[in-house]
Amino acid sequence: MALPEVTLTVTRYDPESDQDLRTQAYTVPYREDMVVLDALNHIKDRVDASLTYRWSCRMGVCGSCGMNVNGTPKLTCATFLKDCGGEVRVEPLANFPVVRDLVVDMSDFMEKLKAVKPWLIRMAESPVEAGEYKQSPEELDAYKPYAMCINCTLCYAACPVYGIEPRFVGPAAIALAQRYNLDSRDQGRAERKPIVGSEEGIWECTFVGECTVVCPKGVDPAGAIQRAKVMTTTEWWQSVLMPWTAKRAAA
Amino acid sequence: MSNPRYLLFFLRECSAFFLAVFLGELLCRFWILAFRPERYAAWLEWSKAPWIVAFNVLALAFACLHAATFFKAAATILVVRMGGRRVPGALISGGHFAGWAVASAVLGWLLVRA
Amino acid sequence: MPPHAYRAHPTEPFFWALFSSGGMVAAMLMPVVILVLGILAPLGLVPASVESAERLTALGGNWLVKLFLLVLIVLPLFHVMHRIRFILIDLGLKPLRRPIGVLCYGTAFLGSALTAWVMLRL
Numbered sequence: 001m002a003l004p005e006v007t008l009t010v011t012r013y014d015p016e017s018d019q020d021l022r023t024q025a026y027t028v029p030y031r032e033d034m035v036v037l038d039a040l041n042h043i044k045d046r047v048d049a050s051l052t053y054r055w056s057c058r059m060g061v062c063g064s065c066g067m068n069v070n071g072t073p074k075l076t077c078a079t080f081l082k083d084c085g086g087e088v089r090v091e092p093l094a095n096f097p098v099v100r101d102l103v104v105d106m107s108d109f110m111e112k113l114k115a116v117k118p119w120l121i122r123m124a125e126s127p128v129e130a131g132e133y134k135q136s137p138e139e140l141d142a143y144k145p146y147a148m149c150i151n152c153t154l155c156y157a158a159c160p161v162y163g164i165e166p167r168f169v170g171p172a173a174i175a176l177a178q179r180y181n182l183d184s185r186d187q188g189r190a191e192r193k194p195i196v197g198s199e200e201g202i203w204e205c206t207f208v209g210e211c212t213v214v215c216p217k218g219v220d221p222a223g224a225i226q227r228a229k230v231m232t233t234t235e236w237w238q239s240v241l242m243p244w245t246a247k248r249a250a251a
Numbered sequence: 252m253s254n255p256r257y258l259l260f261f262l263r264e265c266s267a268f269f270l271a272v273f274l275g276e277l278l279c280r281f282w283i284l285a286f287r288p289e290r291y292a293a294w295l296e297w298s299k300a301p302w303i304v305a306f307n308v309l310a311l312a313f314a315c316l317h318a319a320t321f322f323k324a325a326a327t328i329l330v331v332r333m334g335g336r337r338v339p340g341a342l343i344s345g346g347h348f349a350g351w352a353v354a355s356a357v358l359g360w361l362l363v364r365a
Numbered sequence: 366m367p368p369h370a371y372r373a374h375p376t377e378p379f380f381w382a383l384f385s386s387g388g389m390v391a392a393m394l395m396p397v398v399i400l401v402l403g404i405l406a407p408l409g410l411v412p413a414s415v416e417s418a419e420r421l422t423a424l425g426g427n428w429l430v431k432l433f434l435l436v437l438i439v440l441p442l443f444h445v446m447h448r449i450r451f452i453l454i455d456l457g458l459k460p461l462r463r464p465i466g467v468l469c470y471g472t473a474f475l476g477s478a479l480t481a482w483v484m485l486r487l
Contacts, residue, residue: 071254115371141337160257164455169371198371203381206451207324208260223327229381230328236378267448270391273399274442278480280402281434284421285486291418299407307403314399318392347392355397362401363411365424 006030006081008039010051011091013098021098024048036076036090037065040102053102060216063152066093067102073157073214094157095166109153112169115195116177121188139184146179146224148217155211155221161204168204169195171211171221178224181231193232202228263320266313273310322347380447380470387444394437425487435484439477446473 005027013021028042037055044051055065058077065076068091070084081088096104126133155171162168177196180186195201205225212222238245276298283294297303325347326340406416414420424430450469454462 138332141332161455164457165459194373195371197373197377199374199377200371203374203377206264206455208257209324209327210254210256212327213256220327226324226328227330230385233378233381233385237382264448264452267445267452270395270441271445271449273395273403274438274445274476276403277398277438278476278483281421281425281483281487282479284418284425285483288418288422295407295416304404304407307399307407311396311399311404314391314396317388318396321388321392351393351396354393358394359397359401362398363415 004030006034006039006086006088008036008043008088008090010040010043010102011098012051012101013092015100021092030081032082034081036067036069036074036079036081036084036088039081039088040076040090051102052100061150063150066152066154066157067091068094068157073154075152075154075216078216093153095159095163096153096157106153108166109151109156109170109172112173112195113151113176116169116173116192117188118176118180120180120183120186121191122185123187133185135184142184143179143182145219146175146182146221149176149179149219149221150217152216154214154216155219158210158214160208160210161206165200165204167200169198169201171205171225172219174202174205174228175219175221175224178228181228196228197232202232205229259320262313262316266317269306269310269313270317273307273314276307318351322351380443383440383443383473384447385444387440387442387447390436391441391444395441398437422487425484431484431487435480438480439473442476442480443470443473446470 007025007027009023009025011021012018012024026039026043026047028039028047037058040051040053040055044053053065053067053076055077056062057064060075060078063075066073067076068074068089069076069079070087070089071091073093076090090102092098092102092104096106096108099105149172151172153172156162159168159171162170174196177192181189181192181196197203202225205222207222207226209222212220215221280294280298283291322344326344329343331338331343401411402416405411406413425434446469450465453465453469458465
């Protein structure tokens with residue numbers, strides 16, 4: 001009896017010899033519990049060692065294995081072959097420059113991430129003797145979903161705005177900025193504002209919502225961005241209509 | 252455009268054009284009433300043309316699409332906490348839809364009866 | 366990509382407030398207005414008196430009605446022009462960002478001014 005097989009059509013690109021992206025078909029033995037990453041690993045181990053791609057934890061927490069599977073950005077370790085509908089097309093993550101085969105250059109995202117200062121910013125650090133910064137469960141809930149981001153950048157691949165405007169700060173970076181802005185221990189909102197509140201920040205977003213759809217960790221970056229718009233707008237109108245209520249501290 | 256959600260997004264944005272034209276119709280009607288009342292009867296006749304009514308039917312469809320997508324979006328944006336837990340999104344958008352029904356009923360009644 | 370200067374846009378919050386409130390007004394109220402005034406009335410499915418000059422002028426004399434009509438037209442107008450502005454920009458007209466903004470919001474301001482003028486006169 002012939003063992004079941006599945007064919008993957010995989011993008012290949014060797015910067016030293018190829019002018020453009022091309023595809024290569026591989027047939028791999030199929031088991032019902034296989035994910036796309038398993039198939040890629042089979043190809044690399046047994047069929048074609050030159051295939052180049054990123055992966056690490058194979059359990060959906062590291063964010064390394066993001067690729068476009070049948071046109072949709074997915075974590076290949078979390079995408080079952082049986083859910084792909086027969087034909088499996090694996091391409092590098094959309095909207096990023098391709099380095100080699102399925103590996104993309106994420107440095108644009110890395111820069112934007114750094115630019116939003118994703119760490120707790122304090123006006124002045126309390127001395128250690130003063131004790132910990134306390135936070136209630138409700139205060140934690142205020143930002144927790146945004147802290148779940150694993151930087152996989154599937155959201156950037158899904159965002160049509162990022163596709164046409166590479167200067168857009170993007171879903172993950174803004175969601176992470178919000179993770180800190182909404183953290184009761186943070187006082188850095190004003191410092192993040194020049195990036196987050198810029199034309200390339202929240203105002204570039206037209207709420208398509210694809211980022212939230214593809215996010216594997218339920219971060220809801222679209223919601224984060226719209227809420228940031230509400231916060232920024234409310235603040236602005238407050239400062240115009242009731243300037244005496246402007247906060248003294250920079251935050 | 253293979254993604255059905257992109258199609259929905261595209262239609263949602265298109266609704267802007269239809270709403271814009273209808274707002275133009277509204278403004279036109281009241282402008283004539285205010286400045287050229289003698290032409291109002293003629294305008295009313297013109298507004299009965301089949302292509303205009305057909306356009307308005309499309310505009311109504313798009314207005315409803317706008318409303319539906321807007322209320323669904325409200326669920327993502329409005330974070331309401333009650334008793335320490337977040338109110339589920341379905342309740343938020345459901346509340347908006349209910350408000351829509353009430354507002355439409357009230358305004359509809361006022362338009363026809365008041 | 367080399368780091369670039371992020372551009373501040375101090376007026377975005379102003380227009381976004383109009384956009385979001387206009388979207389709510391448009392969503393809640395426009396469908397029924399389109400239905401009654403744009404479809405039922407021309408088709409004669411409601412009494413002709415509903416859109417008669419006498420009735421509308423009488424109603425329009427009331428300041429509350431004037432205010433209501435002003436809000437009904439102006440806020441959705443800003444919502445719609447804001448959307449159209451982004452549609453035009455996304456269609457690839459990026460370099461024309463500024464002129465498109467001026468055109469779209471200019472139209473909205475013009476429409477608002479006209480509406481205010483009409484309401485004063487009604």
